[in-house]
Amino acid sequence: MNKIYEKLLRCKEDVRRKINFTPKIGLxxxxxxxxxxxxxxxxxxxxxxDIEGFPVSTxxxxxxxxxxxxxxxxxxxxxxxxxxxYEGYPMEDVVLPIRLMKLLGAEILFLTNAAGGxxxxxxxxxxxxxxxxxxxxxxxxLVGANIEELGTRFPDMSHIYDEDLQTIxxxxxxxxxxxxxxxxxxxxxxxxxxSPEEVAMCRTLGAGAVGMSTAxxxxxxxxxxxxxxxxxxxxxxxxxxxxxxLAHTEIQETADRVAPDFRKLVYESICRMxxxx
Numbered sequence: 001m002n003k004i005y006e007k008l009l010r011c012k013e014d015v016r017r018k019i020n021f022t023p024k025i026g027l028x029x030x031x032x033x034x035x036x037x038x039x040x041x042x043x044x045x046x047x048x049x050d051i052e053g054f055p056v057s058t059x060x061x062x063x064x065x066x067x068x069x070x071x072x073x074x075x076x077x078x079x080x081x082x083x084x085x086y087e088g089y090p091m092e093d094v095v096l097p098i099r100l101m102k103l104l105g106a107e108i109l110f111l112t113n114a115a116g117g118x119x120x121x122x123x124x125x126x127x128x129x130x131x132x133x134x135x136x137x138x139x140x141x142l143v144g145a146n147i148e149e150l151g152t153r154f155p156d157m158s159h160i161y162d163e164d165l166q167t168i169x170x171x172x173x174x175x176x177x178x179x180x181x182x183x184x185x186x187x188x189x190x191x192x193x194x195s196p197e198e199v200a201m202c203r204t205l206g207a208g209a210v211g212m213s214t215a216x217x218x219x220x221x222x223x224x225x226x227x228x229x230x231x232x233x234x235x236x237x238x239x240x241x242x243x244x245x246l247a248h249t250e251i252q253e254t255a256d257r258v259a260p261d262f263r264k265l266v267y268e269s270i271c272r273m274x275x276x277x
Contacts, residue, residue: 004092005147007053011096012103014052019044021068023077024108024277025270026101026226028217030082031114032233032255032262037078039267042069048081054100055083055093071267074274077101084213085138086190095141095220099150102224108165108273109221111230112266114255115211116194116238118203119183124237124250125258127180127265128209129169130161130230134186134202135215142223151223160222165229165273172269178261183208185232187215199238210238229269233262 021043029036047065048056056064067078079101085094098109117126146153173180186202188194190212194202202210209232218228235251255262 002145002147004144005149008096008099008103010052011054011100015046015066015100015104018050019046019068021075021077022105023068023075023101024106025071025074025076025110025273026079026098026106026108027076027110027266027270028079028082028112030112030213030233031235031252032259033112033266034080035259036263036266037067037069037080039263040067040069040071040076040078042067044068055089055096072271072274074270074277076270077104077106082213084190085216086212091139091141091143091216095217098217098220099224102221102226107227107277109217109226109228110266110270111214111217111228112262113211113214113230113232114235114251115185115209115232116199116236117209117234118199118238118241119181119208122181122208122234122237124234124254126234127173127178127258127262128185128232128234129166129180129182130185130214130232131166131182132184133160133215133218134184134205134207135219137186137188138216141216141220151225155223157219157222160218160228162227162229164276165227168272169229169231169265169269172272173265176264176268178265181208185214185230186210188212194239196239199241202238209234231265233258
């Protein structure tokens with residue numbers, strides 16, 4: 001058996017021994033959504049370090065646990081703290097949590113993140129619905145022997161982000177008077193922020209926001225046949241767009257400031273998604 005798949009199955013079996021819950025949506029909580037679980041009816045929590053072989057996030061402020069519960073009537077598993085490639089993990093470990101959520105029953109993957117804004121007219125605190133992505137600057141999680149149990153060798157990437165789910169998010173934002181931009185997300189490795197020249201390159205490539213996560217997760221989820229939707233919280237303008245040097249504290253402050261609208265948008269969107277599951 002493929003060693004990566006064998007490790008994934010061990011994680012699944014370990015979770016199943018401890019948690020009796022079948023989610024329909026997997027939600028990755030980015031910066032600004034750390035306390036999203038306060039709005040949920042929580043059935044169980046499970047720390048990453050309590051799962052055999054599971055990668056543990058080393059980023060300050062990331063709780064590092066799964067939360068199982070209900071958003072409205074929709075069964076959801078939340079990742080409170082994701083694993084990043086820049087932490088030194090191999091890419092197969094970075095996407096292991098995504099694959100695990102699918103094996104536990106999740107049909108939809110809802111990705112959120114904090115990102116640097118590139119689009120003209122964008123400002124810190126904006127939200128951007130992800131309509132497409134560029135993942136060419138990080139290793140593909142599909143490199144190596146294909147895991148046939150998960151998906152095909154050469155998966156199509158024409159429509160990574162599901163149009164029906166995007167429509168739900170747009171309608172939810174409109175009805176709640178939450179401004180929502182749309183654009184392409186590009187993932188870089190990090191952990192350093194992008195240089196002004198790299199940001200100019202990203203703009204030339206058509207990116208609207210840049211970050212250090214998400215795209216690789218979407219590739220793995222698409223490979224497994226999940227429906228995917230994503231929202232970036234524009235926590236800062238990317239380097240070179242404003243004269244102010246980038247700082248993680250500024251990014252966290254922005255994410256915290258817009259957190260109520262972010263939580264509302266994600267929560268109500270998930271409630272609506274439950275109607276199509």
